[in-house]
Amino acid sequence: MMWPFYVMAVVAIVSTIRVVTNTNPVHALLSLIVSLLAVAGIFLTIGAPFAAALEVIVYAGAIMVLFVFVVMMLNLGQHTVEQERKWLSSDAWAYPALMSFLLALVLVWMLGYGDAPSTLLMGKEMVGPKVVGQSLFTHYLLLVEVAAMILLAALVAAFHLGKREPSEEEGKE
Template sequence: MMWPFYLMALVAIVSTVRVVTNSNPVHALLNLIISLLAVAGIFMIVGAPFAGALEVIVYAGAIMVLFVFVVMMLNLGQHTVEQERKWLTSDAWAVPALLSFLLGLTLVWMISSDYTPAGALLGKAVIGPKAVGQALFTQYLLLVEIAAMLLLAALVAAFHLGKREPGEEEQD
């Protein structure tokens, strides 16, 4: 009965390793989305559905859109567009597609077997939004603020590192 947890953990580990080892930022972002969805599934399994929903909405949704905007904002030129077309082959999508299939398989099993978070595999009780809010804005407030500042600093640094002067286009 523990196999959904271990499957989600395996998908999270494999996709996170692929994020770190991948040299292409778009492929790394794709694997990061899969990793975040797997972590959300783990939250659901341990009895924290609100934390899992926050994981999907905040991280896999909003922050990933922010990362995609930063990559688009860098505007690396026509040479990069042609290079990206070469990289977007079926080989690049095979592992993320397999990991997504495993996540979907686990989700279908959980829905079809009347799986309820109250009878969670590891968690003893369901953690609601009030408990999450109290934890985030009391004992973890400093960590939340530091994470926000870190993300803002990374966005500003990426903008300044990728900024080009007007009329400065790469020549092939």
């Protein structure tokens, strides 16, 4: 019973290709959200439900919503209003809606297959949050600390790049 894995893998690959080849940034972000949801489904099929939940909550949920807001905020003006009208057409939403429906169908089938859920898993055992935490803070502690420092440096750099001088704000008023 490996077909749910293959369906989600194909959706992830096709969506990722559409992210790279799409010229419209909002359409590329929608395809990226579908790709991240498919990766969460892959995590679910290999026996890592905690990683799947983190993928949905952190990446597909929070970070991608921020990306969509940033892209929409950067395109201000009358030209963008006309673009947004085009984005609301069925052409823009057909592919992400179809792929999301396919993922939902596989997920509902997997959840409804309640007799023997272990036959759906490709991994040998379930990986829970305790195992992930122990692994991160023992074997990979140095990498976690380095990632934290890189994120802190990016936060400080973003703050300084986005900060405006007080003289600029006073001159506009």
